[in-house]
Amino acid sequence: METLTGFYDWLGATGQHWLPLVYQYAIGLVLILLGTWAGFKTGVWSKSNWRWLGVVWFGWFVFMTIQTTLQFMGAG
């Protein structure tokens, strides 16, 4: 518990500006990859539907770009 408290104290002191973004990228990526895998398993990304997979990834990049840009502006 002491070690955990120390780790959280360190988190509080460093990386406060960028950690939320890293967090967002990491867990968001896991969910998007899970969705991609699920779509292949269910056959949603079939030959006639493959562009929907592109839409899923494109959308994720759009939102991450918006959030990264805002975070840069906040840092400025």
Added chain:
Amino acid sequence: MATIDIVILVGYFSLVTLFGFLSGRGTKTTNEYFFAGQRYGWFVIAMSCVATVVGSYSFVKYSGRAYKYGFAVTQNYLNDWMWVGIFIGAWLPILWMSGVASVPEYFHKRFGPKVRAAVTTLLVLYMVGYIGINFRTLGIVLHKLQPLTDDPYMSQLGWSSIVAALCAVYVTSGGQVSVIITDLFQGAILLVAGLVLVGIGISMLQEHGGFWANFGPEHRSAFTPLNKPPDFAAAGLFWQDGIANTAAFFFVNQGLMMRFLSAKNQAEGRKALVAVMLILMPLAAISVCGGGWIARALETAGVFNGAGTGDEIFIEITRLLTKPGLFGLIMAALTAALMSTADTLINATAAVTVNDVWRPYVRPGQSDAYYLKVARWASIATAVCGILLVPVFMGFTNLFDAHGTFTAVITPPLVVALILGLLWRRYTTAGALATLVGGTLVILLSMKFSWFIDPFSHGIDPSGEGALAYKYIRAFFGIVVCCGLGVIASALTKPKSAAELKNLVVGEIE
């Protein structure tokens, strides 16, 4: 309020109620009552979804938080996309292929009747609670605008009751058709009204150097720090809103599920979801948060003082920026947001009552006309329950806290059970029960013994005792506990065969 504003507001209420009542006159079957005959294209579904997703509390709470935390409040809307892949790749095809009519029915087919009973209980609590918080918000707002009596408590309750009665009238009459048609109209109204307010504010700020010059860098970040401040730390919001709440709203919310099943086919449902999340939700974020951003910039410019306004910032800034007439119209948009969320949930609760309680257990084997009658009575009963919850939510001084506490308890077990059920073939009935029943109990215990959450807190200050401690990061604790219990119980029990899981789990779709 000026007389013209009162006329506009009353006219708006009357128009929506009449519109909803008339559009649903042709509803003659339960399929039409719950799924509008599955005839709508993506645009109607998408636009009506916006009004459903944006509740009246959205304008109130997000404007208040946007004033305080700037662009960081957008994470509540911009985090939704993470779930699109699983929704399109897993949930939509399983919904269409399995032919289920409700979320509890999916759980029944996937895990059996005990799990269905547990899900029905949690789901009804979730939906009726959501209706209650929406009615509560409207009570606050309309009392502020036009008190009904000198007693604020009775005035707020009175306003909540009036709007609940109006919603109940058209939902009871027309069901899903009325809900979709009124929500289509209300979605457009609330988007336009919020964006007009932002436009007027930006225009006013031109005389003071412009919006950007008055909106400091400290308000431009996409996130607050990871574990500060306790009531808006990025980690807490991420788990409570981005993960638990968003997944609950798009996957577990019976109202949204029924909306997507009202589409002509799966492809239209897919298009609707992408349109909602990629285009309409960012616009909705600007619409509901914009009042707070404008208020902050105007305060920096010395034109406005928002200190002490709290959740009323949206009303105060609207009053400053608009003239009588337009003020009434924007307040109508606020009520539009409420009515459209509440009507969806009233219809959805009626669907769960009929499909998951009445039809299988209370009076099986009756005619469709009989179940349609039950659905209409259930709609009225749901509206009444929502009103009865209003005094409970009046116990919270901050609406955002009330909403956060409520969803942090209810949503993790439901979300974890559904996502594991969709994606993991090895997830068993015992696992689902452990997640739903065990998870809920442990989360409730954490409201008594908040030290349970200490190791999961990311260093966020508890900022309170018992149920008031760790309001948002409690969702993370809940998700970890629910996943853990589900995985352990599944590992100890035998999974269903591939034939039993046909069209119910990823990897078993035909």
